[in-house]
Amino acid sequence: MRPRAIVFDLYGEYFRYAGGAVRLGPLTELMGLFDVEPATVRVVMTRLRKDGWFDSDKSGREVTYRLNEKSWHLLDDGRRRIFDRAFDDWNRVWTQALLDGDGIDRDQRKRIETALTWFGFGNYAGAVWFSPHDNRKQLSEMLGGGDQLCVQFLQSSTAGLTVDRIIAERCWDLTDLGVDYQGFIDTYQPRMARYRRGMAGRDALIERMRLIQDYRRYPFRDPDLPEELLPPGWRGRLAHEVFVEAHELLREPAEDLVVSTIGVGLDDRDM
Structure with a gap:
């Protein structure tokens, strides 16, 4: 996992619900769980601030990095794309x-x-x-x-479903994506029993971050085609169900570790 991606996922999953800000010290401690060196954390955050993704405040020797309008917008868009999948009936428009x-x-x-x-x-x-x-x-x-x-x-609208299917086949090649979805299911479905039994905070946080980063690549490749346009045996919806359940099962122990590290509670949220 790349340090930059870990930073955005920590803010997107946790720090955004703690006021959108975190001190560099606790951030560095959490990044260390992913084998990211303190010097690397400082360099990454400095670059992200210079690129306009974060604002920063300094109190004594402690720097706090906070989300700004640009990064809030990025996290909101990304979260909607991952969680708000379009599985409703289609009006053929x-x-x-x-x-x-x-x-x-x-x-x-x-x-x-x-x-x-x-x-x-x-x-x-x-x-x-x-x-x-x-x-x-x-x-x-x-x-x-x-x-x-x-x-x-x-x-x-087209003349009928046959033409709709031709458009879908012309616009999207879902073969490779279907194979990848099945690979995701094969990886995480066997782990669900362990998630349900409960995991230690450190293990849950690392596993949840890996889960997010593994799944995140799919919604941005998947147009969420209506059922009638999908190839037979499509596994995208099952993969989403596995992701959502695993994400929730790992939430409590992961959040408890983050809260104990940053010293700030998290607001209520839907997911």
């Missing part, structure tokens, strides 16, 4: 995003295409992207400014 390629440079195109993929759009061909979900508002908020003006949205 596609949202199309048309990318105006005239006058935009490579970096701007990459930024826009990354945002489209983040919100579950798949590339049909060239400048045409499709999503079975209406994420226009969220996408526009992420793009903002000049990037937003380069994307036009349409909503449409």
Whole structure:
């Protein structure tokens, strides 16, 4: 696990519920559980602050790093994408995003295409992207400014489910993702009995962080296609159920360790 990713997961899972701030000392102690050296923690946090992800306060020799608007937004978007999976019935309406390629440079195109993929759009061909979900508002908020003006949205329905399936097959290759989902299930489902018996705080925290980092890669590759567009034997929903249950089973011992380390209680939350 990379130090930068561990930092964001500690803030996203724990520190955000303790006011969004933590002192460098307790942060370093928790990072040490993942074999991250104190010097590395200092360098990572300094760089993240310079990059605008955190604000910092200093009292004596102690530095506190706190979430700012940029990092709160990142954590909120990431959490919604991981936990708020779209498993509802589909009304067979596609949202199309048309990318105006005239006058935009490579970096701007990459930024826009990354945002489209983040919100579950798949590339049909060239400048045409499709999503079975209406994420226009969220996408526009992420793009903002000049990037937003380069994307036009349409909503449409096809002649029937056969055409819908052709669009889905053209936009997304779910074969590799399905294999990876099965690998996740094979890894974590056998561990559930041990999670239910309870684990020591240190072990639970490390296991929960590994669980999050292993699962997080999937929602950003998975467009959450409606049931009628999924390939036979799709394992994505079972993988999500395994993740959510394991995440909750490990929560209490992991949180107890974090609270005892930072000396601040955590607010109530949904997940």
